[in-house]
Amino acid sequence: MNRSLIVATFSLAGLLLLPATAAQASTVTCESTNNEYRSCPVDTSGGVRLSQQLSTKGCWENDTWGFDRNKIWVDRGCRAQFQVGAHGTSAAGKGDALAAAAVIGIAAAAIIASNQHDDHHNKNYNNSYNNSYDNRYDGRYDGRYDDNYRNYDNNRYGYNGYGGDPRRTFSCESRNDRRNYCSIPGRGHVEIYKQRSSKPCRHGHSWGVEGNSVWVEDGCRAEFAVF
């Protein structure tokens, strides 16, 4: 009798403690503006999880975002909210998120699976690109060029390319770990599209942008995209 009372008491205590622990998680927003490196001081001993991406520019761990013991850093236009502390909590109400998962899931599947149609749009790509590129570029350049430029084909409701297809891709390879430069075709935000080397391509370490060129070294081989 006494034992079961004790067990019950501890169970109750456990239930009360759980929400308190979860509540220690906090959200930190860290944003790379003007493509510049930013660090956001925070104690990361409880773990870090990217909970909501705020930029169309890529957020890739250990490439354009990361963390060490006392800070989160972002680079190359990555802007995001990070969950610091208890893992597994969500910015959304959990009930809503789970209830909506099935529906949104199918929609998301539809969106990404529609890639098979992209060839059709890509055939039209060069024409629309050439017709609109120069004017739009000159008229809209404001330092947020690549964020705006994605709208280069308004007539098609933006669905050409299905949202974020690169306008150009190009390869750049570091052979024998040596530095190599490759000119960027066109203007825009450059990201790794496919990494072909087993050695890591990490921005600022084994690849980067200098003027109108991408450089790679330390064995980074990749296909890059201009967005």
Add this chain to the structure above:
Amino acid sequence: MVTWKQLVGAAVLLGTATANAAGPEPAGQPVDTAKAMLDRMDRNLDGKISIEEYRNAMIRRFGARDLNDDGVLEGDEFPKEWLAGADVQEATGKVTWEQFAIQLVVVFDQFDSDKDGQLDAAELAAFADARKTKEESRS
């Protein structure tokens, strides 16, 4: 606060939009669709799609549709005919960046059966199947 109806509306809207924008649905096998997903999204070429690869691709898609860059898809960003047949009468007819972005992990986890943070070939096939089922239920 995001309501259930808003999310349903947004989801239907996005799903319908994509399907209709591309025209009639080719009779593709799920495995082909999974392959197309890999072709587009598999950044490190390991034959799987990680949550990062999924998130970045999806966010770009949202961004490309958001022509006025206000973080909300609405109005001319969705041709009216995309609404035809979609059960959105009670929805707001728009979807915000936040509504979209916070669901990405939830969606991914739903198809990540073994919870390893990657969608492998079988999980991608299930993903593609779910999409195909959705397409067929609409036609």
